Amino acid sequence: MKLIKSVVSSFRAKLLITFFILSVLPLILIGMISYSKTYNIISENSYSLSQLQTERVSREFDDVIQEINRFAEIGKMDSTLQFLIDKENTADEAKIILNMIEHYRESFQYSEYVMNIRIIGLDGKAISEDHGVHQLDNQTYKNLLTTTFNNQQRSPVIKSTYKNSTPALSLTSTISNGESKEVIGIMNIIIKASGFKDILYDTSTQLSGTFQVESENGDTLFISPEFASVTEITDRNMIAEKSSGYFSEGSTFVVFYTSELTGWKFIRYTPLSDITKDTTEIKSLIILTVGTSIIFIIFLYFIITSKLILPLRVLQYKMNQASSGDFTVKINNHSSDEIAQLGQNFNSMIYKIKTLLDKSVNEQKQLKIAELKTMQAQINPHFLYNTLETIIWMAEAKNTPKVIEITKALSHFFRISLSKGKDLILLKDEIEHIRNYLVIQKMRYQDILDVTFHLNEDILKYEIIKLTLQPLVENAIYHGIKNKRGKGFVRIKGDFTPEGYICIDVIDNGIGMSEEKLEDIRLQLSRGIPFDKDKGGFGMVNVHNRIQLHYGTPFGLKINSWYGSGTRVSLIIPVVDGDINEEDLFSR
Template sequence: MHKSQQDRSIKTIVTVAIAVVSISFTLLIATILYHEFSNTIRENATVSTREIVRQVNANLSYYINDIITVSGYARELAKQTTQYSTDTIEGKLKSILASRQDIVSLILFDMEGNKLFSTSQAPFRDAKDISSQQWFTRAIGGEGNFYFTGPHVQQLFPSQYPWVITYSQQISYTKQDGELGQGLLLIDMNFSAVSELCQSAKLGNTGYVYFIDNNGKIVYHPLQQLINSNIFNEDLEAVNNHIFGTFTSNFEGRERLTIIDTVNNCRWRIVGVAFMDELMSGLEQFTSVMIFLVLFCIIVTILLARVVSSWISRPIKQLEKLMLSVENGNLSAPPHVGGNKEVAALSLSFGMMIQRIRQLMDDIVKSQEMKRKFELDALQAKINPHFLYNTLDSVVWMAEQGNTEGVIKMITALAKLFRISISKGHDIITLAEEIEHVRNYLIIQQTRYQGKFEFSIDLPEDLEKLPTIKLIIQPIVENAIYHGIKYLQEMGHIDITVSRRKPGAILIQIRDNGIGMDEETLDNILRFSASHLPDGSGIGVKNVHQRVQLYYGSDFGLEISSEMDVGTLVNIVIPEGNPLSQIKVEKK
């Protein structure tokens, strides 16, 4: 006992020591890997986002240069008024609009705000109203310089109010008399090109790109409608504080990476916003994998530690497991455990003991089965002499009365009865033979109790050859006569019917109109505890039920129902066997 406790203590110490060292090392490596991988993902996400913003900036710069090229073409046309008519120049300008969806209008005004050339045929506002607008005034005096005016409602026409971005530049043009004059070129653009640039930038799942002017006001935002409706807010304060570069901030509960870059030629700034939880989604996957690997390593470490610590005690543990198996009733094979000499010897002795126990148990089972069969046979033998005594007593009485015909009838029926009862020592007979046996018994009893009862038997022809154990109906009929019909004042009836209950089962019904049984008596018979009944009723029922279950199993047997002053119904349920094979097996 002391040695076993010491062994468990050593095993526990070794297991804990190996597990602590290995798990600590695993956690240290996992922490270092997590930290390095987290930094790498953050840096890569920042670089990737910055590159996307720069690409959008490059595309926007390319688009602005394209607008500048269009304005250069318009300037050249303005200097060729002596070569081309006004309609020709306007036709060339309209051809530019026809090839582009982003330009709304292209117009040249003089310095007072009067139209010189236009792609629109709509009537214009007063020259004074036009010359007072911001895009007009900021371009005056800066010949050669161009300006982009952020989103605004253009008010050139009395009935049209488009939302545009305006390119304006003071240029020189040739008057009709050949002299040079000063004018102001206007190009109005819609948001289609800018919108496509912003939507093409994928910064995670919900990141976006927007533009602000040099005053910090939004030029274009993909969520502009939500901003105007106060459903969405933008962190313009942080953007205006940083002006240029990369920074992270928390806004409305989410950490965001913001990258600001300057757009060439138009004094705008491009702002890229990406959310860190999306950029770092790879870290979550890495963390899940890392946790799984760490847990796997911990489990493997603990298992290995237990294997090492259990190496010495393993043979004894195996023997203990075998003993527990035997304790639970598993005596299928003698146990054998290898290992050191002492454990092997103990295992051999234990195996011999198990073999001896199994042999004794087999002997006990056989003995009990034989004992039960002998008890049933003895009970059946007890019933037969009792009936023989009563029958012979009736024969003697009829002989004394000179009833020779009755004596012959009873002796003949008795001979047939016992011939079937003996059945050459066989326990299995056909249903036809069993029914013939009970018919002879009823003939004898009907002769003894003249005018006391009538009987009927219904056995279908296709069931006659089916096998059954013998003497299962007669005891039931005997109970019906002695304990039911015997006490009737009127004529008694016993009806025997054989049928199929369901596929694989045969139902034998014995119905009488005797005095019946009360609930207590029926309950005792149903539980087949008739040994304590004062009149011995049910002893044949118990014998039949036990013999049926002994041969066929617990799924078969007797079912009894009874009602006082109405009668009793006994159902005998047996399996439907092969008419030939089971009888042949029995004869062997």
């Protein structure tokens, strides 16, 4: 969730969302609307074209039927009427009728589709091309009469039949007396079914789908391609109730048209994908166009945003470096736009901050030096006051050798204390400084004080702030051993810590401290402020502050004490090589 929030909250992400809403989204919307409009227009055109193609097939059938139906004119000729009315002596009329049929065959376009023509009277007398004048059997005669006279509109009746085992169509129409309009016979024309099949075949090779021709009764007359499976229409009323139209049945498109001449229904079944294949191509073209445009827009977006975001990211990176304390950073501008001006202002700001920081550091350094010197000035009089008291005490006792010894020790003590104003001395000189101090202290506490040194000689070549160990030894004597009955001892140990620092322990077996006072001293060290100079802790706080002001953390003092057993004060400093000239340090 945080990752998503971080990504969305970035400037580039906001630009991308805005860019998407303002350019990509409208482009997709326009593509969808264009496809929808194009789909509707092309589909309507495809549906209309499919219906026109079906109507064209119907008209081709009608043209054939109309052309063949012109043979019915023979039934209106006088010779034909005479043949049907006269019961005998019709040989001449029969000959004329056959000659006329032959003449019509030579004159009409589709006469080759005609297999046989028969003219039949109501008494069963008939004349045909294949049998001449003859008498029909009763069953054939009754079937023809029933079919013809059941047709109330007296229009030609077309039915499927066979001629010499060949599929054919039977076109039957009535012949009427010219004056009385009385039906005196019928004319039956047998038409080859192959002619219509040829029309359907030629059409189906040019158009996709399956063509089906149904009679008025719903019987299938023709189907192309032959033996093709036809989709079963669930709702036949859609075709039965209308003369023409189109609809979709699942994945199949159905278009139908009813011939006004024959009443036949011409039905075309086409896969819907074939009808809408143009829309599929348009859809692919729109998707390709929109997709290419989106890719180009995204590419353009990354180019634009890279030019815009990269300088901002550089500025952000430099600001992060500056916030981490690196004030040497600088932005190199290669342009003169608003972002470049931000970079220039950033450089100016960093320069001013660095200048102020350097000034502040120098001021703090000077303040630290002043504090160190102030602390040193506080320590020296403190010890001098106690030493002079000892000398006065020995002088009053007229102990001249001891006075000389202690004065000599005091002289060496102050040579190291002064050190020509230097704050850092070698650790071995600080130890020598303590030894001189202890010579003076033993003069006062010779019966109760025992001092030992346990030092790693390798630590003596490193530097230490002067006058840091003496206050600790002084505390051990004045606040530990002095308040203890019996002889006391002070142990001074020095060695390296596991971390590689230098640790010097000042250990005494004095009276120690209570838990409350120990916590009080530790609190003073942590805060760097002595609560009450008269109750102890002032010297240690000064030493601790001097070490931390010079070296920083984690260096300084650590204290442990056990009431009635003694105290251990540990001074920890880093390892710093000494470069002090001892001859110069102790020269007069």
